[in-house]
Amino acid sequence: MIMKKDFKEGAKAATPIILGYIPVGIAYGMMAKATGLTFFRALSFSLFVYTGAGQMAAVTMLAQNAAYVTIVFTVFILNLRHIIMSTCIMEKMEKTSLPIRLLLSFGITDEVFVMSMTDKKINKLTLSFFAGLALFSYLSWNIGSTLGFLFSSILASIVSKSLGVSLHAMFIGLLVPNTKKSSRLLCVVILTMVVNWVLNQFLSSSLSILISTLGCALIGLCFISKEDLQ
Template sequence: MSNKNPKAQYFTGVRAGIPVILGFVPVGIAYAIMARQAGFSAFETVFMSIAVFAGASQMMAVGMYVQGASIIAMILATFILNLRHLIMSTCVVNRMKNEPTKRKLLATFGVTDESFAIFTTEKKENCSGLYFLGLITVTYSSWIAGSAIGAIASDFLPAIVTASLGIALYAMFIGILIPNLTHNLKLGLLVVLTAVCNSILTQLMASSWALILSTLVCAAIGVFFVDLDGQEVADDEH
């Protein structure tokens, strides 16, 4: 627990989250434009960001909606994609010693890949609940702000601009993948295998179910061959 006063703890977290704004706002705008083009109202678009707060899942859900996927398929796909949040939330809560339960519950809602990375690499003395709340205040508000800007701007931006923003989804996934792939050959091969598996299954079934099945199969393979620390599991046995 930090020895700083509560106000200092909170604003230390706020300062730590400021760089995330540069990523969250543009991607939030891209998500909102995608949602509006898919037929969502401005209210529905922003409300999804308020209630869900998971950019990759929201973009995937919108994409599956456009493809005509069933509600069950969308729920399953987003559930699988967000399973990692169970692990990340557990790690975050474990670093919050002697914090009130309400604060821990609130913190778990705000866990994202970015806030998790910042919090778990922060000095242990700064890892308080108030620090994390300050951090997610910035990430949450910037995501909603980006969504609101995109929902409004979609009515005024030229079609060529709104169409080009769709690449933000792919850029975001590449940005998440590349740092991990550079030190882990087997993880890179697993990503390629997943893409190939999805491409094949798409020819045999609905694309939404192909995505779910290829994710499950390749994730199961990854459990046995890929270590989360970036080293192949087989190497740890020597």
């Protein structure tokens, strides 16, 4: 009963993510169809790759006839930060078997990570809660991708571009309430933004994100306590 309750709580916590993923998934579906991908290939990206920025980058490179090796390497670099996020979350579920943790790690995205690390349940993040959170987020992304591909002829291209804004708005909406509670956490967020902007002038966006995220996270470990994240 406790596991069932936690699963429902996780599904409920996924609501803001769902509201962001469906419109952005629609934008991806429209982009995939516009570049000539079949429905099966476009949906396979969402089912087996499951990374918004990575999928859009891959679809764009496919349209430019880039080599598959280049596409795979690019998506890999774009998602290196997931190693950091997976380590942080799975550390809280160390009693769970390794195969289950490997399976659940597939469901970790930026937004799922933020919700898992800043939700009031952070001190007792359970397998069931995270499963509900990750599963419904994953399903919403695939639903959005499907709708975008099937109804791309109905929606104008300007709609596709505007839908992409919702993901950024959702991420900010998840992060801001927690930064308001802790000035130290706010400082780390601002520092990360500044460092990323500076690095982005000299490095690729994916590499600058990785360096700024990892570097500022290490700095944050020095003066942010668990109470700041609650």
